[in-house]
Amino acid sequence: MQGGLFLNNQRHDDVEARVKAAREALDLASEGHPDRADCLYNSARCLKIRYEMQGHLDDLRDSLLQFREAVGLAPKGHHKRAELLQGLAETQINEYQRFGDIKDLESALHAAEEALDLTPAGHAGHAPRLKILAMSYENRYERFGDLNDLEAAMRVSQEAVILTPRDHPDRVGCLHIHAVSLRKRFQRMDDLQALATSLQKMQEVLSLMPEDHPQRAASLNNLATCFSNRFERLGDLADLEASIKIAREAVCRTPKGHLNRAEHLQTLSVALNHQYKKLGDITDLEASIENCEEAVDLTPDGHPKRSSNLRCLSVARNNRYTWMGDLKDLEAVLQITQEAVDLTPEDHPDKANCLQDLASSMNTRYCRLGFLKDLENSLQTMKHAVDRTPRKHPNRADRLHKLGLSFIERYQRLRDLKDLETAIRTHQEAVNLTPHGHPDRVLRLQSLSSALLRRYKLSRKSKDLRDVHYHYRSSFKLSSPTPEISWYEALQWASFAAESHSPHCITAYVTAFGLLPEILWIGNSITVRQNAIYRLGIAQATSAAIRTCLNLSILTSGVEIMEQGLATIFQQMLQLKTEPTGLKPDQAKLLQDLSSQLYSGTSPNPLKLVNDRNNLLEDIRKDSGLKYFLLPKPYNDLRYASQGGPVIILNSHPDHCDGIIIPGPTSDPVELSLQNVTLARLNTQQTMLKDLLSRCNVRMRGESLSSRLFGQQEDFSAKPISECFENILAWLWIYVVAPVYQVLKSHGISNGRVWWLPTGAFTGLPLHASPPTDEFIHSYTPTLGSLLDAYAKKFSATAHKISVVGVTHTGPNGNNWLPGVEREVQKIMSIPQAQCVCLQGEQATVNAVKVQLQDCSWAHLACHGRQDPVDPTKSHLQLYGGTLSLETILRMPFQNAQVVFLAACQTAMGDAQLVNESLHLGGGFIAAGFRGAIGTMWSMNDEDGPTVAEIxxxxxxxxxxxPQAADAAEALHLAVKILKERKVPYERWMPFIHMGI
Structure with a gap:
C-alpha cells in the first residue's frame, strides 16, 4: 500500500497463534465483562496485522467491527481510549484504501485527531499517533488534492520522526510516511529537493528494516517509485535501472493474490514503459503490458486503485499501438480509458488525468481513421481536463501542450486560422508554465516552434521566423526525454531552414544526427537498432542532409553528417572494439572490460553497463587532450581515411544525385556533380541488374549448378546476357565513374587506389567493374571511420598464419555439395610461405571455426552463404552442421585479424534501405576487427573459387x-583480370569486391 501501515517484524506462525489466542480470550469476555474492551482491542489488532500480511477482507471487516465496539466501551476519560482510537483510525485507513469510501477516511482522521489530543507530550504513543494522523492527511490529499492536507502530512510526519529514537521499531513507519509525503510534494510542486530527501528517507527505512519484514516489499516499491520519478525529471539511466531492479524485487516479495501486489506490478510496469520509450526495446513494452494486465486483474471492481491501474495499462497499450499499428490495441485503449474515467469520482484529482488519457486516445484514433467526431471529442475532453487543473499544478502544462496539438490537428483538417492562433497561445502558455531545465520543456518548445512555423508560411512575418529558429535552438540545448520525437522535430526544422536558405539548417541536421546514439542505444540488440533505422527513415534523412550541405557548399559538414548517418551501428561496434590508447591504465582496463561485456551481448544488465561506460567516458573527456574521445570525428580527422587513395562518397536524393570526393589526407572535400544521374535512373539500373541476375540464375541459383548460394532456380529469357551487362556497366562508366576519374585527374590523381562509399540507390551497383581501363584498383568502405581504424591497427605478429575453412558439404549424405572447395583448399595449402591451419569437411563445425578465426591473421572461408533481406543480422555462412550468423560474427573478439576472404555468395550485398549500414557478412567481419575483406556482391561460381584463391x-x-593487408585489393584485382582474360561470363567476375584497406 502506498501509505501502508508499518508493523514490527511478524512471523506468519506467530500471527496465527496470536489471532487464535485473542479469539479465545474474547470468547471468554462476554458483554459486560470488565476486560472486554482490552480483549476486543487485542483481537482487532491481531486481525488487522493478519489482514495486512494476507489481505483477507473478513479480517479487515472483523477488525473494524471489534475496534468500533472497543471504542464504544471506552468513554472519554478512559485510560485506553487513545490507544483504541489509534487502532480504529489505522483500520479505517485500511478500509478506505481498499474500498475508497470517503466516510472511512473522514472517520479515520477524526479518530486520529482525538487520539492525539488525548495523548500528553512525551508519552510513548505520541509519535505513532502523529504517524496515523499524517497518513490520514496524506490519503485525503490524494483524494481531493488540497495542498493544505499535503503540507499537514509533511509537518506531522516530520514531528513523528523527530520524536522517535533511531533504534525504536516505530521509526521505520514514521520515516516511511514522511518520505511518501515528500515524494508527493515533488510530484505536485516539482520540488527536486523534496524528492532527494524522500529518496534518502526511504533508503533509511530499508536500512532499518529486517530482510524478512512483512512490509519490506511496500518500502521497496516506494523507493522504486522515487527512482522512477527522478528518472522522469532528470533522465539519468542509472535511476531507471535502479527503479526496475527494486520494483522487480518488490513484486517477487509479494505473493500472488496479496492486496499490495497490484500496486507493485504497476510501479514495475511504469518503469519498464519508461525504458521502452527511452531505448526502444519492444520486449520492455510487452513486459510492461503483461505486468499491468496482472495488476488490473488483481484489482476488483470498486477498488479505488483500479482506475490508476487501468490508466497505466492504457499508456502501455497505446505505446504498442504506436509501434505496431494494430487497431485492436487502439480500440482497447479507448475502452480502458473510458472505464477509468467512469470509475473516477467527479471531485477526484485523478479525474483530469483520466480525461487527458481519454482525449489522447480519441486523438490517436482520429489520426488513424480520420473521423472528425473523434477529433472534436478529443479536443473537448482535453479542454475539460485543462479546466479541472489548477493554474499552478505541474500537470497543467502537459495538458495545455496536448490541447495545443489537438488545435493543430483541427487546423490542418478545417484550415480555420482561429485554431492555429489558439494553438500558438496554448503552446506558449505550456512553455511559460514549464521551468527552465525541465525535460518536458524540450517538446513544448518544439511544438510551439512547429505551430509558429505554420503561421510563418501563411503570414511571412519576420518575428515568427526568428521565433521558430530561437525556440528550436533553445529546445535542442536540453536533453530530450523522447529522442525519437526530437529527431523528427529536428528534421522538420532542418527542412524548413533549408527552404528558407537559412544557415540554421546545418545546425538542425547536426542536432538531429547527434540524437542517433540515444535512439540507436548501444545496449540494445543489433536487431532492435536496425528496426529503428527503418522506422525513423535515417536513410532518407542522411541523403537530404548531404544534399543540403552540397547546395550550401559546406562540404566538410556534409562529410561529418554523412559519417554519423551512414553507419551508426557499424561505428558503435567499432567503438566497442577500439583499443583505448592514451588513457590512464586503470581507465583503459575498465573501458576495455565494459566494452567487451557490451560487445558480447550476453550481459543480463546492459543498462548498467552502458551507464557505467558513459560515466567513465565523461571522466576521460575531462582531460583536455581527450575532449573528443570516442565522439563523432570532425572532418580534419575523417580526411585521413584517404591516406591510401581518394574516397568517393555517392549520395542519391530525389532532387539530385551527386557526391563528395576526399582526394587526400591534406585536402578539402571536392563536390562531385553527376548531371545525368537521377534517383529514377539509379532505381532503373538496380531493377535491371536484379532482373538480369535472376535470368542468369545467379542470385537464386540451384544446388545442381554448384553455386555457393542457397535458393530456388528461376526461369530466364533468351535475351543476350552479355549485352545487358555491358549496357549496365557502360551506363555506370559514362555517368558515374568517368566523371569521378575526371575530377581526380584535375587534382593530379591518375592511378593508384580508390575507395567507393556508395549510399542509398548507389548501394549494390558494380561501380568497380565499370571502367574499361586499369588505372585504378577499386575498393569499398563501409565508413570513413572503419578505414581510419584499419590504418591505425597494428600489424599482426602472426602475419603468415592463414585459417582455411573449406565446407565441401554441410551435413550427412553430402548435403549441399561444393566440389570446387576441395581444390580451392589444396591451392591455398600448397603456397610455400603460408602457414595454413585447415578445417575441412566435417571438421568445419561452427564452434571449431569460431575458435580458429580468433587466432589467425588471414581467414579464408569457402562455403555456402546467404544474405537475409528481412533481417541482415541473420545473414550467415553455412558450416558443417550449423550456421555462423552475422550477429555472432559481430560479437566475436578478433585480436590479430588482417583480411578475410569470403569465398561464398552474397557476402558483400548492401541494402539501399539502410543507406550503407554494411550489414552484410563482409562489412560484419570488418566491424568485428578485420582490416580488410574480399567478398561477393552476388552468387559466385564454384568453379572460380580455386582460381581466384590461388592468384x-x-x-x-x-x-x-x-604479406600486407593493403595488398589484398591488388591481389584480387589481378585475379579478376585473369578471369576476364579467360573470357568468363560477366556474372562470374563482376561480383568479387574488396573492402577495407
Missing part, C-alpha cells in the same frame, strides 16, 4: 614479400 594468395605470400 590472391600467391600474390600476397610471394617470395621475398611480407
Amino acid at each position: 590472391v594468395y600467391s600474390h600476397l605470400f610471394r617470395t621475398g614479400q611480407e
Whole structure:
C-alpha cells in the first residue's frame, strides 16, 4: 500500500497463534465483562496485522467491527481510549484504501485527531499517533488534492520522526510516511529537493528494516517509485535501472493474490514503459503490458486503485499501438480509458488525468481513421481536463501542450486560422508554465516552434521566423526525454531552414544526427537498432542532409553528417572494439572490460553497463587532450581515411544525385556533380541488374549448378546476357565513374587506389567493374571511420598464419555439395610461405571455426552463404552442421585479424534501405576487427573459387614479400583480370569486391 501501515517484524506462525489466542480470550469476555474492551482491542489488532500480511477482507471487516465496539466501551476519560482510537483510525485507513469510501477516511482522521489530543507530550504513543494522523492527511490529499492536507502530512510526519529514537521499531513507519509525503510534494510542486530527501528517507527505512519484514516489499516499491520519478525529471539511466531492479524485487516479495501486489506490478510496469520509450526495446513494452494486465486483474471492481491501474495499462497499450499499428490495441485503449474515467469520482484529482488519457486516445484514433467526431471529442475532453487543473499544478502544462496539438490537428483538417492562433497561445502558455531545465520543456518548445512555423508560411512575418529558429535552438540545448520525437522535430526544422536558405539548417541536421546514439542505444540488440533505422527513415534523412550541405557548399559538414548517418551501428561496434590508447591504465582496463561485456551481448544488465561506460567516458573527456574521445570525428580527422587513395562518397536524393570526393589526407572535400544521374535512373539500373541476375540464375541459383548460394532456380529469357551487362556497366562508366576519374585527374590523381562509399540507390551497383581501363584498383568502405581504424591497427605478429575453412558439404549424405572447395583448399595449402591451419569437411563445425578465426591473421572461408533481406543480422555462412550468423560474427573478439576472404555468395550485398549500414557478412567481419575483406556482391561460381584463391594468395605470400593487408585489393584485382582474360561470363567476375584497406 502506498501509505501502508508499518508493523514490527511478524512471523506468519506467530500471527496465527496470536489471532487464535485473542479469539479465545474474547470468547471468554462476554458483554459486560470488565476486560472486554482490552480483549476486543487485542483481537482487532491481531486481525488487522493478519489482514495486512494476507489481505483477507473478513479480517479487515472483523477488525473494524471489534475496534468500533472497543471504542464504544471506552468513554472519554478512559485510560485506553487513545490507544483504541489509534487502532480504529489505522483500520479505517485500511478500509478506505481498499474500498475508497470517503466516510472511512473522514472517520479515520477524526479518530486520529482525538487520539492525539488525548495523548500528553512525551508519552510513548505520541509519535505513532502523529504517524496515523499524517497518513490520514496524506490519503485525503490524494483524494481531493488540497495542498493544505499535503503540507499537514509533511509537518506531522516530520514531528513523528523527530520524536522517535533511531533504534525504536516505530521509526521505520514514521520515516516511511514522511518520505511518501515528500515524494508527493515533488510530484505536485516539482520540488527536486523534496524528492532527494524522500529518496534518502526511504533508503533509511530499508536500512532499518529486517530482510524478512512483512512490509519490506511496500518500502521497496516506494523507493522504486522515487527512482522512477527522478528518472522522469532528470533522465539519468542509472535511476531507471535502479527503479526496475527494486520494483522487480518488490513484486517477487509479494505473493500472488496479496492486496499490495497490484500496486507493485504497476510501479514495475511504469518503469519498464519508461525504458521502452527511452531505448526502444519492444520486449520492455510487452513486459510492461503483461505486468499491468496482472495488476488490473488483481484489482476488483470498486477498488479505488483500479482506475490508476487501468490508466497505466492504457499508456502501455497505446505505446504498442504506436509501434505496431494494430487497431485492436487502439480500440482497447479507448475502452480502458473510458472505464477509468467512469470509475473516477467527479471531485477526484485523478479525474483530469483520466480525461487527458481519454482525449489522447480519441486523438490517436482520429489520426488513424480520420473521423472528425473523434477529433472534436478529443479536443473537448482535453479542454475539460485543462479546466479541472489548477493554474499552478505541474500537470497543467502537459495538458495545455496536448490541447495545443489537438488545435493543430483541427487546423490542418478545417484550415480555420482561429485554431492555429489558439494553438500558438496554448503552446506558449505550456512553455511559460514549464521551468527552465525541465525535460518536458524540450517538446513544448518544439511544438510551439512547429505551430509558429505554420503561421510563418501563411503570414511571412519576420518575428515568427526568428521565433521558430530561437525556440528550436533553445529546445535542442536540453536533453530530450523522447529522442525519437526530437529527431523528427529536428528534421522538420532542418527542412524548413533549408527552404528558407537559412544557415540554421546545418545546425538542425547536426542536432538531429547527434540524437542517433540515444535512439540507436548501444545496449540494445543489433536487431532492435536496425528496426529503428527503418522506422525513423535515417536513410532518407542522411541523403537530404548531404544534399543540403552540397547546395550550401559546406562540404566538410556534409562529410561529418554523412559519417554519423551512414553507419551508426557499424561505428558503435567499432567503438566497442577500439583499443583505448592514451588513457590512464586503470581507465583503459575498465573501458576495455565494459566494452567487451557490451560487445558480447550476453550481459543480463546492459543498462548498467552502458551507464557505467558513459560515466567513465565523461571522466576521460575531462582531460583536455581527450575532449573528443570516442565522439563523432570532425572532418580534419575523417580526411585521413584517404591516406591510401581518394574516397568517393555517392549520395542519391530525389532532387539530385551527386557526391563528395576526399582526394587526400591534406585536402578539402571536392563536390562531385553527376548531371545525368537521377534517383529514377539509379532505381532503373538496380531493377535491371536484379532482373538480369535472376535470368542468369545467379542470385537464386540451384544446388545442381554448384553455386555457393542457397535458393530456388528461376526461369530466364533468351535475351543476350552479355549485352545487358555491358549496357549496365557502360551506363555506370559514362555517368558515374568517368566523371569521378575526371575530377581526380584535375587534382593530379591518375592511378593508384580508390575507395567507393556508395549510399542509398548507389548501394549494390558494380561501380568497380565499370571502367574499361586499369588505372585504378577499386575498393569499398563501409565508413570513413572503419578505414581510419584499419590504418591505425597494428600489424599482426602472426602475419603468415592463414585459417582455411573449406565446407565441401554441410551435413550427412553430402548435403549441399561444393566440389570446387576441395581444390580451392589444396591451392591455398600448397603456397610455400603460408602457414595454413585447415578445417575441412566435417571438421568445419561452427564452434571449431569460431575458435580458429580468433587466432589467425588471414581467414579464408569457402562455403555456402546467404544474405537475409528481412533481417541482415541473420545473414550467415553455412558450416558443417550449423550456421555462423552475422550477429555472432559481430560479437566475436578478433585480436590479430588482417583480411578475410569470403569465398561464398552474397557476402558483400548492401541494402539501399539502410543507406550503407554494411550489414552484410563482409562489412560484419570488418566491424568485428578485420582490416580488410574480399567478398561477393552476388552468387559466385564454384568453379572460380580455386582460381581466384590461388592468384590472391600467391600474390600476397610471394617470395621475398611480407604479406600486407593493403595488398589484398591488388591481389584480387589481378585475379579478376585473369578471369576476364579467360573470357568468363560477366556474372562470374563482376561480383568479387574488396573492402577495407
